[in-house]
Amino acid sequence: HVDAHSLLSPLRFVNIAHRGGSGYAPEHTIFAYEIGEQLNSDYIEIDLQMTKDGHLVAMHDSDVSRTTNGVGKVKDYTLEELKQLDAGSWFYDKHPHYFQAEFIGATVPTLEEIFNTFGQHANYYIETKTPEMYPDMVHTLIETLESYGFTDPVLPDGKIIIQSFSKDSLLEIHKLAPDIPLIQLLKLDKKAKLSKNELDKIKTYATGIGINYKALTKNMVHDILQAGLLIHPYTVNDKKDMERLLNWGVDGMFTDYPDRLNEVINNK
Ligand code: G3P
Ligand code: CA
Numbered sequence: 001h002v003d004a005h006s007l008l009s010p011l012r013f014v015n016i017a018h019r020g021g022s023g024y025a026p027e028h029t030i031f032a033y034e035i036g037e038q039l040n041s042d043y044i045e046i047d048l049q050m051t052k053d054g055h056l057v058a059m060h061d062s063d064v065s066r067t068t069n070g071v072g073k074v075k076d077y078t079l080e081e082l083k084q085l086d087a088g089s090w091f092y093d094k095h096p097h098y099f100q101a102e103f104i105g106a107t108v109p110t111l112e113e114i115f116n117t118f119g120q121h122a123n124y125y126i127e128t129k130t131p132e133m134y135p136d137m138v139h140t141l142i143e144t145l146e147s148y149g150f151t152d153p154v155l156p157d158g159k160i161i162i163q164s165f166s167k168d169s170l171l172e173i174h175k176l177a178p179d180i181p182l183i184q185l186l187k188l189d190k191k192a193k194l195s196k197n198e199l200d201k202i203k204t205y206a207t208g209i210g211i212n213y214k215a216l217t218k219n220m221v222h223d224i225l226q227a228g229l230l231i232h233p234y235t236v237n238d239k240k241d242m243e244r245l246l247n248w249g250v251d252g253m254f255t256d257y258p259d260r261l262n263e264v265i266n267n268k
Contacts, residue, residue, distance in 0.1 A: 007158030014252030017041035023256035026091035028058040029106040041258035043125040049074040050134040056111040125161045131169035138172045181207040188215035199227035221248040
Protein backbone atom coordinates (compact mmCIF):
# COMPACT_ATOMS: atom_id res chain seq x y z
CA HIS A 1 0.00 0.00 0.00
CA VAL A 2 3.05 2.27 0.15
CA ASP A 3 3.29 4.44 -2.97
CA ALA A 4 6.48 4.69 -4.99
CA HIS A 5 7.27 8.26 -3.92
CA SER A 6 6.87 7.51 -0.24
CA LEU A 7 9.99 7.74 1.91
CA LEU A 8 9.20 4.16 2.89
CA SER A 9 8.94 2.80 -0.63
CA PRO A 10 11.50 0.11 -1.48
CA LEU A 11 11.93 2.06 -4.73
CA ARG A 12 13.03 5.18 -2.91
CA PHE A 13 16.53 5.62 -1.44
CA VAL A 14 16.91 7.81 1.67
CA ASN A 15 19.90 9.79 2.88
CA ILE A 16 19.83 10.03 6.68
CA ALA A 17 21.94 12.77 8.31
CA HIS A 18 23.39 10.86 11.26
CA ARG A 19 23.22 13.06 14.37
CA GLY A 20 22.76 15.83 11.77
CA GLY A 21 25.59 16.54 9.34
CA SER A 22 27.80 15.53 12.23
CA GLY A 23 30.98 15.29 10.16
CA TYR A 24 30.82 19.07 9.73
CA ALA A 25 29.36 20.40 12.98
CA PRO A 26 28.95 19.22 16.58
CA GLU A 27 26.50 16.30 16.58
CA HIS A 28 22.94 16.94 17.76
CA THR A 29 23.18 20.71 17.71
CA ILE A 30 20.93 22.90 15.58
CA PHE A 31 24.09 23.65 13.54
CA ALA A 32 24.54 19.99 12.67
CA TYR A 33 20.90 19.58 11.70
CA GLU A 34 21.04 22.74 9.54
CA ILE A 35 24.09 21.47 7.71
CA GLY A 36 22.39 18.12 7.18
CA GLU A 37 19.47 19.92 5.60
CA GLN A 38 21.73 22.15 3.45
CA LEU A 39 23.48 19.04 2.16
CA ASN A 40 20.13 17.68 0.96
CA SER A 41 19.71 14.79 3.30
CA ASP A 42 16.19 13.35 3.55
CA TYR A 43 16.17 12.88 7.30
CA ILE A 44 17.43 14.51 10.45
CA GLU A 45 18.49 11.68 12.75
CA ILE A 46 17.88 12.37 16.44
CA ASP A 47 19.01 10.33 19.47
CA LEU A 48 16.86 11.02 22.51
CA GLN A 49 17.75 11.27 26.17
CA MET A 50 15.57 12.65 28.95
CA THR A 51 16.26 15.25 31.65
CA LYS A 52 15.50 14.93 35.36
CA ASP A 53 12.42 17.11 34.85
CA GLY A 54 11.10 15.06 31.93
CA HIS A 55 12.21 16.95 28.83
CA LEU A 56 13.29 15.04 25.74
CA VAL A 57 16.64 16.29 24.47
CA ALA A 58 18.90 15.30 21.61
CA MET A 59 22.09 13.58 22.73
CA HIS A 60 23.72 10.31 21.78
CA ASP A 61 25.28 9.35 25.11
CA SER A 62 23.37 9.09 28.39
CA ASP A 63 26.35 10.92 29.92
CA VAL A 64 27.07 14.52 28.94
CA SER A 65 30.84 14.40 29.16
CA ARG A 66 31.84 13.49 25.60
CA THR A 67 29.80 16.18 23.83
CA THR A 68 29.61 18.99 26.37
CA ASN A 69 31.83 20.68 28.94
CA GLY A 70 29.83 19.07 31.76
CA VAL A 71 30.00 15.76 33.59
CA GLY A 72 27.39 13.25 34.74
CA LYS A 73 24.17 11.77 33.47
CA VAL A 74 21.55 13.63 31.46
CA LYS A 75 18.91 12.20 33.79
CA ASP A 76 20.50 14.03 36.73
CA TYR A 77 20.23 17.43 35.02
CA THR A 78 17.15 19.64 34.86
CA LEU A 79 16.65 21.19 31.44
CA GLU A 80 17.70 24.55 32.83
CA GLU A 81 20.96 23.08 34.12
CA LEU A 82 21.61 21.19 30.90
CA LYS A 83 21.09 24.39 28.92
CA GLN A 84 24.09 25.96 30.71
CA LEU A 85 26.44 23.46 29.07
CA ASP A 86 28.51 24.17 25.96
CA ALA A 87 27.73 21.45 23.41
CA GLY A 88 29.81 22.95 20.61
CA SER A 89 33.40 23.67 21.66
CA TRP A 90 34.46 20.00 21.96
CA PHE A 91 34.10 19.71 18.19
CA TYR A 92 37.32 21.66 17.74
CA ASP A 93 39.36 18.67 18.93
CA LYS A 94 37.44 16.29 16.70
CA HIS A 95 37.48 18.30 13.47
CA PRO A 96 39.56 21.50 13.68
CA HIS A 97 39.19 21.90 9.91
CA TYR A 98 35.45 22.26 10.07
CA PHE A 99 35.30 24.15 13.33
CA GLN A 100 33.47 27.49 13.27
CA ALA A 101 33.51 30.11 16.04
CA GLU A 102 29.72 30.13 16.14
CA PHE A 103 29.75 26.55 17.48
CA ILE A 104 31.13 27.80 20.79
CA GLY A 105 28.35 27.81 23.36
CA ALA A 106 25.91 25.78 21.25
CA THR A 107 23.25 24.33 23.52
CA VAL A 108 21.69 20.88 23.78
CA PRO A 109 18.39 21.14 21.88
CA THR A 110 15.08 19.79 23.10
CA LEU A 111 12.98 17.75 20.69
CA GLU A 112 10.43 20.58 20.70
CA GLU A 113 13.07 23.13 19.75
CA ILE A 114 14.12 20.92 16.85
CA PHE A 115 10.52 20.63 15.64
CA ASN A 116 10.06 24.40 16.08
CA THR A 117 13.20 25.09 14.04
CA PHE A 118 12.76 22.62 11.19
CA GLY A 119 8.97 22.45 11.17
CA GLN A 120 6.67 20.30 9.14
CA HIS A 121 8.84 20.15 6.03
CA ALA A 122 11.71 18.18 7.50
CA ASN A 123 11.60 14.43 8.05
CA TYR A 124 12.67 13.05 11.41
CA TYR A 125 14.28 9.70 12.19
CA ILE A 126 14.09 9.50 15.98
CA GLU A 127 15.83 6.99 18.25
CA THR A 128 14.72 6.08 21.76
CA LYS A 129 18.11 5.64 23.46
CA THR A 130 18.47 3.49 26.59
CA PRO A 131 14.68 3.57 27.11
CA GLU A 132 15.08 1.30 30.13
CA MET A 133 16.59 4.32 31.94
CA TYR A 134 13.57 6.46 31.12
CA PRO A 135 10.18 4.87 31.87
CA ASP A 136 8.36 7.98 30.55
CA MET A 137 10.33 8.40 27.34
CA VAL A 138 7.95 6.70 24.91
CA HIS A 139 4.86 8.27 26.40
CA THR A 140 6.39 11.74 26.28
CA LEU A 141 7.64 11.19 22.74
CA ILE A 142 4.20 10.15 21.46
CA GLU A 143 2.57 13.10 23.23
CA THR A 144 5.07 15.49 21.70
CA LEU A 145 4.55 14.03 18.22
CA GLU A 146 0.79 14.34 18.65
CA SER A 147 1.01 17.94 19.79
CA TYR A 148 2.94 18.83 16.62
CA GLY A 149 0.48 16.97 14.39
CA PHE A 150 3.12 14.38 13.50
CA THR A 151 0.79 11.44 14.08
CA ASP A 152 -1.79 12.87 11.69
CA PRO A 153 -2.64 10.25 9.04
CA VAL A 154 -2.64 12.85 6.22
CA LEU A 155 1.12 13.39 6.62
CA PRO A 156 3.42 11.71 4.09
CA ASP A 157 4.36 8.13 4.98
CA GLY A 158 7.66 8.08 6.78
CA LYS A 159 7.80 11.79 7.76
CA ILE A 160 8.46 10.43 11.21
CA ILE A 161 10.31 7.17 11.76
CA ILE A 162 11.12 5.82 15.19
CA GLN A 163 14.10 3.53 15.65
CA SER A 164 15.49 1.69 18.64
CA PHE A 165 17.85 -1.08 19.64
CA SER A 166 15.21 -1.90 22.25
CA LYS A 167 12.49 -4.17 20.96
CA ASP A 168 10.46 -3.42 24.09
CA SER A 169 10.54 0.27 23.35
CA LEU A 170 9.37 -0.32 19.78
CA LEU A 171 6.55 -2.59 20.96
CA GLU A 172 5.44 0.05 23.45
CA ILE A 173 5.32 2.63 20.65
CA HIS A 174 3.51 0.21 18.37
CA LYS A 175 0.79 -0.20 20.97
CA LEU A 176 0.32 3.52 21.55
CA ALA A 177 0.68 4.70 17.95
CA PRO A 178 0.36 1.75 15.55
CA ASP A 179 0.72 3.94 12.42
CA ILE A 180 4.23 5.19 13.14
CA PRO A 181 6.79 3.27 11.07
CA LEU A 182 9.42 1.58 13.21
CA ILE A 183 12.97 0.51 12.53
CA GLN A 184 14.53 -2.25 14.62
CA LEU A 185 18.18 -1.39 15.14
CA LEU A 186 20.59 -4.30 15.31
CA LYS A 187 24.25 -4.46 16.11
CA LEU A 188 25.53 -7.75 14.79
CA ASP A 189 28.92 -9.35 15.19
CA LYS A 190 30.79 -10.06 12.00
CA LYS A 191 29.70 -13.41 10.59
CA ALA A 192 26.49 -13.32 12.63
CA LYS A 193 23.41 -14.55 10.81
CA LEU A 194 19.84 -13.37 10.68
CA SER A 195 17.37 -16.22 10.35
CA LYS A 196 14.21 -16.07 8.30
CA ASN A 197 12.30 -16.70 11.50
CA GLU A 198 13.94 -13.71 13.21
CA LEU A 199 13.19 -11.47 10.24
CA ASP A 200 9.55 -12.57 10.16
CA LYS A 201 9.25 -11.76 13.86
CA ILE A 202 10.67 -8.27 13.33
CA LYS A 203 8.26 -7.78 10.45
CA THR A 204 5.28 -8.15 12.82
CA TYR A 205 6.00 -4.70 14.36
CA ALA A 206 8.69 -2.99 12.27
CA THR A 207 8.93 -1.58 8.75
CA GLY A 208 12.62 -2.18 8.51
CA ILE A 209 16.03 -2.82 10.02
CA GLY A 210 18.90 -0.46 10.81
CA ILE A 211 22.13 -2.40 10.96
CA ASN A 212 25.87 -1.87 11.39
CA TYR A 213 27.17 -2.02 7.83
CA LYS A 214 30.39 -3.85 8.65
CA ALA A 215 28.48 -7.01 9.61
CA LEU A 216 26.33 -6.88 6.51
CA THR A 217 26.71 -9.22 3.55
CA LYS A 218 25.07 -9.24 0.15
CA ASN A 219 23.09 -12.33 1.13
CA MET A 220 21.81 -10.72 4.30
CA VAL A 221 20.60 -7.70 2.33
CA HIS A 222 18.82 -10.10 0.00
CA ASP A 223 17.16 -11.97 2.90
CA ILE A 224 16.06 -8.76 4.62
CA LEU A 225 14.51 -7.38 1.43
CA GLN A 226 12.94 -10.76 0.74
CA ALA A 227 11.27 -10.64 4.16
CA GLY A 228 9.62 -7.38 3.06
CA LEU A 229 11.68 -5.19 5.38
CA LEU A 230 13.54 -1.99 4.54
CA ILE A 231 17.24 -1.92 5.30
CA HIS A 232 19.16 1.18 6.40
CA PRO A 233 22.81 0.45 7.31
CA TYR A 234 24.68 2.74 9.73
CA THR A 235 27.05 4.68 9.84
CA VAL A 236 28.56 4.80 6.38
CA ASN A 237 31.09 7.56 5.76
CA ASP A 238 33.35 6.12 3.08
CA LYS A 239 32.32 6.39 -0.57
CA LYS A 240 33.57 2.90 -1.43
CA ASP A 241 31.35 1.39 1.26
CA MET A 242 28.43 3.53 0.10
CA GLU A 243 28.83 2.29 -3.46
CA ARG A 244 29.01 -1.35 -2.42
CA LEU A 245 25.92 -1.12 -0.22
CA LEU A 246 24.01 0.75 -2.89
CA ASN A 247 24.81 -2.01 -5.37
CA TRP A 248 23.50 -4.55 -2.89
CA GLY A 249 20.17 -2.72 -2.94
CA VAL A 250 19.89 -1.14 0.52
CA ASP A 251 17.05 1.39 0.92
CA GLY A 252 18.97 4.17 2.62
CA MET A 253 22.01 4.89 4.78
CA PHE A 254 22.93 6.79 7.90
CA THR A 255 25.92 9.02 7.25
CA ASP A 256 27.81 11.87 8.93
CA TYR A 257 28.48 13.19 5.40
CA PRO A 258 25.21 13.44 3.45
CA ASP A 259 27.03 15.27 0.62
CA ARG A 260 29.28 12.26 0.00
CA LEU A 261 26.29 9.96 -0.15
CA ASN A 262 24.54 12.25 -2.64
CA GLU A 263 27.67 12.29 -4.79
CA VAL A 264 27.73 8.51 -4.84
CA ILE A 265 24.02 8.31 -5.68
CA ASN A 266 24.33 10.86 -8.50
CA ASN A 267 27.36 9.19 -10.07
CA LYS A 268 25.54 5.96 -10.39
O1 G3P B 1 20.53 4.97 14.70
C1 G3P B 1 21.37 4.38 13.80
C2 G3P B 1 22.71 4.56 14.35
O2 G3P B 1 22.75 5.91 14.71
C3 G3P B 1 22.87 3.69 15.54
O3 G3P B 1 24.05 3.95 16.16
O4 G3P B 1 25.14 4.65 18.17
O5 G3P B 1 25.04 6.21 16.25
O6 G3P B 1 23.00 5.76 17.57
P1 G3P B 1 24.31 5.20 17.08
CA1 CA C 1 21.20 6.82 16.42
